[in-house]
Amino acid sequence: MLKTSIHSSLNCYHCGEVCTNETIVFDKKQFCCEGCKTVYEILNQNNLCNYYNLEQTPGITPPKNLSKKFEYLESEPLIDKLLDFRDENTSVVTFYLPQIHCSSCIWLLENLYKLNADVNSSRVNFLKKEVKIVFSHQNLSLRQLVELLASIGYEPTINLNDLNNTKKKPIDRSLIFKLGIAGFCFGNIMLISLPEYFGLDGIKESHFAKFFGYINILLSLPVLLYSASGYIQSAFQAIKHKTINIDIPIALGIFALFFRSVFEIITHTGSGYLDSLAALIFFMLIGRIFQQKTYDILSFERDYKSYFPIATTIISEDNIEKNIAVAELNVGDTILIRNNELIPVDAVLVKGPANIDNSFVTGESNPIRKEVDDKIYAGGKQIGQAIQLKVIKKLSHSYLTQLWNDEAFTKADEDKFEGIMTKMSKYFTIIILFIAFGSMAYWWNIDIKTAFNSFTAVLIIACPCALALSAPFTFGNVLRILGRNKFYLKNASVIEKISKATTIVFDKTGTITQSSKSNITYHGTALTKEQKNQIASVLRQSSHPLSKMVFNSIPTVEIIEVEEYQELIGKGLMGKINQFSIQLGSEKFVKNVAESSSKATRVHVKINDDYLGYFQLENSYRNGLRSIIVKLSPFFKLNLISGDNDSELDNLKSFFGNTSEFLFNKNPEEKLEYIKSLQQKGEATLMIGDGLNDAGALKQSDVGISISEDVNTFSPACDAILDAKVFEKLPNFIGYCKSSITIIITSFTISFAYNIVGLLFAVSGMLSPVFAAILMPISSITVVVFVTLATNIVAKKYQL
Amino acid sequence: MSVLFILIIVSLVVAAGFLVAFIWSVKNGQYEDGYTPSVRMLFDDELAAKNKEDI
Numbered sequence: 026m027l028k029t030s031i032h033s034s035l036n037c038y039h040c041g042e043v044c045t046n047e048t049i050v051f052d053k054k055q056f057c058c059e060g061c062k063t064v065y066e067i068l069n070q071n072n073l074c075n076y077y078n079l080e081q082t083p084g085i086t087p088p089k090n091l092s093k094k095f096e097y098l099e100s101e102p103l104i105d106k107l108l109d110f111r112d113e114n115t116s117v118v119t120f121y122l123p124q125i126h127c128s129s130c131i132w133l134l135e136n137l138y139k140l141n142a143d144v145n146s147s148r149v150n151f152l153k154k155e156v157k158i159v160f161s162h163q164n165l166s167l168r169q170l171v172e173l174l175a176s177i178g179y180e181p182t183i184n185l186n187d188l189n190n191t192k193k194k195p196i197d198r199s200l201i202f203k204l205g206i207a208g209f210c211f212g213n214i215m216l217i218s219l220p221e222y223f224g225l226d227g228i229k230e231s232h233f234a235k236f237f238g239y240i241n242i243l244l245s246l247p248v249l250l251y252s253a254s255g256y257i258q259s260a261f262q263a264i265k266h267k268t269i270n271i272d273i274p275i276a277l278g279i280f281a282l283f284f285r286s287v288f289e290i291i292t293h294t295g296s297g298y299l300d301s302l303a304a305l306i307f308f309m310l311i312g313r314i315f316q317q318k319t320y321d322i323l324s325f326e327r328d329y330k331s332y333f334p335i336a337t338t339i340i341s342e343d344n345i346e347k348n349i350a351v352a353e354l355n356v357g358d359t360i361l362i363r364n365n366e367l368i369p370v371d372a373v374l375v376k377g378p379a380n381i382d383n384s385f386v387t388g389e390s391n392p393i394r395k396e397v398d399d400k401i402y403a404g405g406k407q408i409g410q411a412i413q414l415k416v417i418k419k420l421s422h423s424y425l426t427q428l429w430n431d432e433a434f435t436k437a438d439e440d441k442f443e444g445i446m447t448k449m450s451k452y453f454t455i456i457i458l459f460i461a462f463g464s465m466a467y468w469w470n471i472d473i474k475t476a477f478n479s480f481t482a483v484l485i486i487a488c489p490c491a492l493a494l495s496a497p498f499t500f501g502n503v504l505r506i507l508g509r510n511k512f513y514l515k516n517a518s519v520i521e522k523i524s525k526a527t528t529i530v531f532d533k534t535g536t537i538t539q540s541s542k543s544n545i546t547y548h549g550t551a552l553t554k555e556q557k558n559q560i561a562s563v564l565r566q567s568s569h570p571l572s573k574m575v576f577n578s579i580p581t582v583e584i585i586e587v588e589e590y591q592e593l594i595g596k597g598l599m600g601k602i603n604q605f606s607i608q609l610g611s612e613k614f615v616k617n618v619a620e621s622s623s624k625a626t627r628v629h630v631k632i633n634d635d636y637l638g639y640f641q642l643e644n645s646y647r648n649g650l651r652s653i654i655v656k657l658s659p660f661f662k663l664n665l666i667s668g669d670n671d672s673e674l675d676n677l678k679s680f681f682g683n684t685s686e687f688l689f690n691k692n693p694e695e696k697l698e699y700i701k702s703l704q705q706k707g708e709a710t711l712m713i714g715d716g717l718n719d720a721g722a723l724k725q726s727d728v729g730i731s732i733s734e735d736v737n738t739f740s741p742a743c744d745a746i747l748d749a750k751v752f753e754k755l756p757n758f759i760g761y762c763k764s765s766i767t768i769i770i771t772s773f774t775i776s777f778a779y780n781i782v783g784l785l786f787a788v789s790g791m792l793s794p795v796f797a798a799i800l801m802p803i804s805s806i807t808v809v810v811f812v813t814l815a816t817n818i819v820a821k822k823y824q825l
Numbered sequence: 826m827s828v829l830f831i832l833i834i835v836s837l838v839v840a841a842g843f844l845v846a847f848i849w850s851v852k853n854g855q856y857e858d859g860y861t862p863s864v865r866m867l868f869d870d871e872l873a874a875k876n877k878e879d880i
Contacts, residue, residue: 079868128864135865151861201851209844213837236830240837 039065040178041082060087064177068133071140076133083129085178095175096348097336098168103350107167107183109157115145116162120174120181125154134179141165141173183335200317204310207252210244211303217241221296222795238290238297245299249283253306255313271450271493274457278488279306281481298485301798305490308805312497316504316517333369333420337362340413354416363411370403371423372414379412381405444521445769446496450489457487464788475790482792486783490801491776491808496769498809502816503765510825511748512758519744522728523762525709529657530700530722532714533667533677536732538644539749545578549630549638556637558583560630563600563607566590572598572609575628575640597629607632612639625672644673646680649753654680656756662708666691666699668718697721713747713755757823764823768815772808779804 036043037057049056052069056062064087068076076083097103110117124130130149134156137147143165147158156179160170171181217237253276260276263269279302286297338361339349346361351369354360359375362368368381379395383405392408395401401414403423461483468476500517507514514520531537552560562585564576587600597610608615608631615629616636627639657663664686665677671689681687688699700722703710712719712726715733723729723743731743732752747755783800786792850856 131861131864132868149861150858152858198851202848205844205847209840213840
């Protein structure tokens with residue numbers, strides 16, 4: 026308890042932030058802002074303070090000014106699209122709440138009914154950061170519900186994407202059902218076949234043998250018709266398209282097993298191989314499930330719709346502000362964009378000036394100043410005061426939206442990629458069919474019965490169960506190990522694609538540099554401690570991102586009162602402290618010159634009339650960039666493409682050397698085109714990027730890896746998501762993917778060795794059910810054990 | 826020994842019952858979220874303790 030009181034004496038009781046500006050004391054507790062206090066009040070009134078007992082300072086500061094933000098949620102068609110379900114009294118809605126981060130969040134959100142009696146129930150899915158709320162809409166509108174959530178700090182993220190897939194895709198569980206049924210039948214067939222295994226002759230003679238045989242047929246029917254349906258369908262598809270895949274020999278084996286067994290049981294010539302059939306399908310389905318590792322929580326298919334808001338404020342002719350869905354905006358409408366809001370469509374600035382942060386679109390990290398009548402493209406974010414814009418293009422025709430009409434995005438998701446399995450199975454199938462017919466032809470003139478026996482025996486024994494298992498288990502394991510190391514792949518074929526890459530293209534801003542951190546260095550006359558304090562005091566007045574960064578770079582300061590403070594947007598800051606007048610800002614503003622002398626981002630300093638120097642922002646490169654390049658450069662061509670200017674070229678050359686290509690000032694389309702041109706030269710490209718501006722290039726690239734500080738929230742469409750914290754391990758990940766292909770080839774060799782032994786028995790017509798029932802599982806188990814051990818050992822080697 | 830006929834059928838029916846139960850539980854979404862219930866369970870305990878205090 027003592028610990029708590031010490032803790033809360035420094036930090037906000039609600040959100041845990043250090044109370045800097047103003048400290049509000051309420052109910053003997055300290056709060057950093059009015060918002061946090063309000064949340065506490067709400068919770069306190071409703072006896073929900075258990076929220077603070079479960080975790081230390083769990084709270085989230087609620088957003089300010091909610092009054093009109095959610096007005097659009099009154100519109101009926103929109104409500105219909107957002108709700109999961111609705112009847113006369115109750116509605117069900119699922120919200121994505123990125124703020125969910127601890128058990129206190131779960132507790133509070135599931136106790137929502139205590140805050141408002143019209144909430145019937147709420148259920149949190151912590152991993153997906155979702156809450157499903159059932160409420161009676163007659164007393165509580167969707168808007169009120171969202172405002173209730175926002176008022177306690179959990180503002181739902183509602184974006185354009187939510188409107189499009191109205192009905193959420195049902196989760197495909199058929200593979201689990203297939204496995205369950207196959208397992209059930211496999212177990213029971215084994216049990217009933219036990220007398221057969223022990224060779225109890227007495228039973229064989231009796232009517233039990235018949236009974237057991239028929240029960241086995243009955244139990245194997247669901248396996249053949251349901252559990253194995255995927256393999257059989259895929260084999261038929263392949264024959265239809267005149268191609269050969271691994272499922273053809275599997276389907277042949279399945280049919281040979283089933284019909285030969287049924288024939289033997291009905292004619293009382295044997296007990297059949299139904300146990301092998303069920304085991305085979307059971308094992309193969311386990312392999313499939315193993316490979317189907319998906320990261321439900323991560324989204325690999327995001328496009329611009331996930332970033333854009335659904336509504337914006339429109340100003341009508343008689344100056345009334347109204348919220349309207351972005352999709353309904355028309356050319357000529359005037360829209361209002363407030364601080365930190367995204368501009369949803371291409372527009373012309375009517376009332377400004379604007380300060381646009383385009384990091385979303387171009388990767389350029391510093392805000393750009395725009396004057397009235399300038400054209401502003403969709404995707405930029407306004408920083409500073411509210412601006413008014415006139416819409417010049419509808420949402421669907423906007424610059425950023427156009428990018429998504431590129432063929433890279435319209436091409437079917439169907440993978441044309443030919444994996445190692447497909448290639449192997451072609452040869453395999455042809456060889457097996459050749460052997461099967463060959464042995465039948467050999468025996469045909471000697472003994473027709475043996476001819477059929479050996480024909481089916483070849484198909485049974487050659488059924489590439491072990492072969493079909495090795496790739497799923499290897500890839501499944503690799504996916505799991507990489508996922509554990511925070512490198513998430515979309516699916517197994519990405520592993521093969523990574524192993525084939527020849528060129529790696531890096532994006533600059535946010536990818537090899539850290540977007541949140543910049544190195545700030547001071548150049549010029551050395552500053553005294555007093556001067557530092559003065560500069561910091563002026564900077565502190567400004568909310569401009571540059572001011573904040575420079576402020577944070579000045580260590581331990583004493584804040585002095587500033588008089589006559591002025592912020593000239595796009596130029597700089599002015600202020601008076603005692604007898605000193607301080608000017609901070611761009612070169613043009615501070616030095617009164619026409620042109621800047623450098624492309625680098627600098628904040629110049631002038632105190633009274635003495636020009637002192639400037640603070641320079643240098644990109645801070647991610648840790649380990651140098652070692653990554655050293656490790657990768659012998660194996661890959663490394664290129665760099667950036668939306669930024671070339672001010673860092675010299676610095677980059679020291680990292681990449683002179684053989685790499687450097688491209689600057691590229692817009693999203695040019696990035697995409699660049700990847701295309703590399704591919705036309707026959708390069709297999711691997712692109713690493715971060716923002717929406719790289720989305721086209723990531724999609725076009727053979728492998729698109731998106732790097733992200735927080736894997737749950739922010740990533741464009743891609744094949745893989747790399748957590749920024751493990752950027753250093755990139756060469757290890759790529760090396761591991763390459764090794765996994767070697768593992769698969771080795772396991773294929775093992776499985777072929779088993780097949781050859783089995784085939785020797787099969788062609789000579791000596792295959793017995795027990796032999797088949799032993800050999801097939803043993804070969805499968807050997808392969809599975811081998812790949813599991815190998816993937817883990819190799820992972821250790823790569824320090825994963 | 827003829828009782829085996831009945832016993833095997835009975836055992837299959839029992840096993841099939843478990844199969845149905847498994848499919849039902851999967852369909853019901855019991856394996857969807859493996860984390861939240863583990864936290865939720867602890868809340869109930871805490872609430873109960875609190876209620877006792879109130880009494």
